[in-house]
């Protein structure tokens with residue numbers, strides 16, 4: 001069974017972000033697989049074609065009849081972390097049906113453990129469920145919308161410049177942790193804005209860039225986060 005289609009991993013990878021994608025599938029006009037987050041947030045597939053609105057039932061059936069491998073099987077983890085419990089399985093050489101794989105990511109995998117990086121938390125969830133933890137324990141988070149006419153895939157917001165803080169913002173599929181360090185009064189080109197950004201949703205494969213600007217009264221930092229589209233759809237000015 002497992003040798004029915006050894007190339008299955010390539011077939012079910014999102015063409016735009018390359019993450020493993022399970023049925024139901026949505027394809028682009030050139031029949032590339034799109035994962036749910038690329039279909040939701042990207043204008044186009046990485047090849048430049050539009051994503052089709054209709055599902056592809058035949059592809060769903062074909063993949064559901066085959067077996068796939070765990071996408072975390074090559075991850076290195078400590079032997080003593082998460083290897084206890086009767087339902088934990090070593091997935092290095094195993095093949096799963098689609099439903100088995102879904103269950104495996106939620107409860108059985110020993111290689112997808114993820115520790116909440118927020119201050120004083122340390123809760124251990126899984127790559128596939130950590131955002132549920134953010135929402136229920138640290139949230140809820142209202143997603144920031146793209147409200148900039150000039151830059152359509154850009155979210156802009158302000159952070160207090162002088163407070164030392166750690167702020168979480170939800171943008172697209174990502175959860176971004178912004179850390180503002182102690183602000184030095186004389187901000188200039190040698191003294192950059194003490195802000196760092198980290199996307200703490202480990203299952204988000206979309207790419208982002210950001211810029212930070214200080215307001216003239218030096219009280220607020222204006223942050224803009226832009227989603228990078230693999231296909232350069234937006235006209236250059």
Ligand SMILES: [Zn+2]
Nearest residue numbers: 014017035038
């Ligand atoms: Zn994708």
Ligand SMILES: [Zn+2]
Nearest residue numbers: 028032045047
């Ligand atoms: Zn495509």
Ligand SMILES: [Zn+2]
Nearest residue numbers: 070072091109
């Ligand atoms: Zn696994």
Ligand SMILES: [Zn+2]
Nearest residue numbers: 116118121123
């Ligand atoms: Zn937490």
